Amino acid sequence: MGGPDVPGNIAMVCDTGHRSVHVFLAWMLFGEPGGDPEPDCTRTEKAMGRRGHEAWVKSGRPGNPHAAYALHVDA
Numbered sequence: 001m002g003g004p005d006v007p008g009n010i011a012m013v014c015d016t017g018h019r020s021v022h023v024f025l026a027w028m029l030f031g032e033p034g035g036d037p038e039p040d041c042t043r044t045e046k047a048m049g050r051r052g053h054e055a056w057v058k059s060g061r062p063g064n065p066h067a068a069y070a071l072h073v074d075a
Helices: 015-030 043-058 065-070
Strands: none
Touching: 015 043
16 A cells, blocks of 8 residues: 555465455454454454554555555455
């Protein structure tokens, strides 16, 4: 979401894991407290999503999370 494509920002995951990380990130960003239940993702997928979210917050929240999520909605 606006960060550079550098080795420190890249993680190799399978197609299912990629989708799961996006689903979890979307839930973290757009889910409402008391709303949808937490997605059923693995601990590793959730950890990757949390690390990505923390890095995004630390970097000042660059880019548009809605647009970044929309890139993979149909994946």
